[in-house]
Amino acid sequence: MRSYSELSREDLAAERQVLLDQYNLLQGLNLKLDMTRGKPGAEQLDLSKSMNQILGDEYLSEEGDCRNYGIAYGIKEIRDLFAQILDTNSELVIAGNNSSLSMMFDTLMRSMIYGEIESDKPWAFVEKRKWLCPVPGYDRHFAITRDLGFEMINIPMNDNGPDMDMVESLVASDSSIKGMWCLPLYSNPDGYIYSEETCRRLVSMKTAAPDFRIFWDNAYVVHHLYEDNQGSIPDILSLAQNMNNPNRVYQFASMSKITFPGSGIACMSSNQDNLARAQKYLATRSIGPDKMNQLRHVKYLPNLDAVKILMKKHAQLLLPKFKAVDDILNQELNGLDIASWHSPLGGYFISLYVVDGTAKKVVKMAKEAGVALTPAGATFPYGVDPRDNNIRIAPTFPSVDDINKAVKVLTVCVKLAAVEKLLGE
Structure with missing residues (x-):
């Protein structure tokens, strides 16, 4: 897929319809997925039981x-x-x-x-x-x-x-x-x-x-x-x-x-x-x-050696989740010039940057499709993101299967919001 900025209005309108069809299909799945906070998953908690x-x-x-x-x-x-x-x-x-x-x-x-x-x-x-x-x-x-x-x-x-x-x-x-x-x-x-x-x-x-x-x-x-x-x-x-x-x-x-x-x-x-x-x-x-x-x-x-051994076990559980997010973002958004992100070496989050002025819309659309994300703006003082373009992804708590579903929903919302912004809607 070419960069969205290179598409004609006719191509953008056609892409919008494809994305709307995908979004409506995802809404019909009645998902209930939560990626709002950076919490350890149950398997991680079991490591120290x-x-x-x-x-x-x-x-x-x-x-x-x-x-x-x-x-x-x-x-x-x-x-x-x-x-x-x-x-x-x-x-x-x-x-x-x-x-x-x-x-x-x-x-x-x-x-x-x-x-x-x-x-x-x-x-x-x-x-x-x-x-x-x-x-x-x-x-x-x-x-x-x-x-x-x-x-x-x-x-x-x-x-x-x-x-x-x-x-x-x-x-x-x-x-x-x-x-x-x-x-x-x-x-x-x-x-x-x-x-x-x-x-x-x-x-x-x-x-x-x-x-x-x-x-x-x-x-x-x-x-x-x-x-x-x-x-x-x-x-x-x-x-x-x-x-x-x-x-x-x-x-x-x-x-x-x-x-x-x-x-x-x-x-x-x-x-x-x-x-x-x-x-x-x-x-x-x-x-x-x-x-x-x-x-x-x-x-x-x-x-410290004991801590390192335990944290290696945490990493074995977390890395597949972070890779799942990165893989889907690359598959769905790479080359479109509508999003960017940094693949971290550690920590608990991935930060996704979308088209300016669309983060709140993306999060709202994702919620309406059954995926709860950190509220847009929460990563800024007073809850105000001046560019309205940052979305925090918290992949640690859900399963890899749920992450795949949630990030797929997210990417459809990112693309749909970007296309509508380019169309002036």
Whole structure:
């Protein structure tokens, strides 16, 4: 098939009728498929089911009885494990309960109430405070900064990470910009990997706000799809230290997509000064996290090698799903000049770019044909995609058979919306 832009109006009209017939046929199948969120499938969850019985009568960590109060910052063994995963020092790690998103929210709330080390006042009293948001990005990140009253500024992404010329220009001139979201390895949803140069520029750049912070969500640090082709990023805390901005970064990670999303372990890591300040308030907030859950995790995953073995099993389940999406997109859309996408090396999503002004229409049409996708615009602050062209595909939860059906529906909708746009309809 030739590029749609090369077709005459008569050919476009004929193509539209063919696509309408296909769409009506798909609607008649009464599909009920859900690709809205990046959730592990049941087979992935089963990989860790033996962890439920692993403790038996055990309850002792190196620091004592995990059944009781205390050990507010996580047992040593789990902090050691996260340090291996993040390639950092265990003294720079606080381990909590299951949700890294909760730790991000709490960290930003502390800044709102108390400010940061360099702050002259709590961030809640900073008028017209702003936050940088690489886009497309993670909707739950944006929800936090939206609900806490930050004006969010879109930063375009490329295959090396955020547009650093734009970032550096903004933070150098505006002291009301207090921070930035970063998902540096297999970004959500594009699957991009921040280059070492990007990481270096982020921690070395001059900022008008002395208390500027980067929230470094290392959600997919071990979530590779390929054993022989794995993305990597530098240890951001060491890099920040070497660039004389040791306080700049809060790093987060979790076991949510390693073991169980609802009952994993989350962590935050930063430099000693930031952690000491956080620990002061954490000790007031809670007497300690769920240490029995931390203990069962380290009994099941005692070291990084054990984590890598488990993640290889995850990859064996996920790779066929990602390949199924890529294969159908190539079969149905390649050469038409109406869509583009990046095939990631890891993470949980594929980002599809369609003809400008058609993403919402595509998602609506897909829903009416029985395929639920992430709402168009969700990958941007305030739910507004300025070009209305980004669709996040979440292939991890459905079966390969369901993915084949869902992506077939999606591609028909993409083509139909593109043809109608070209016809001026």
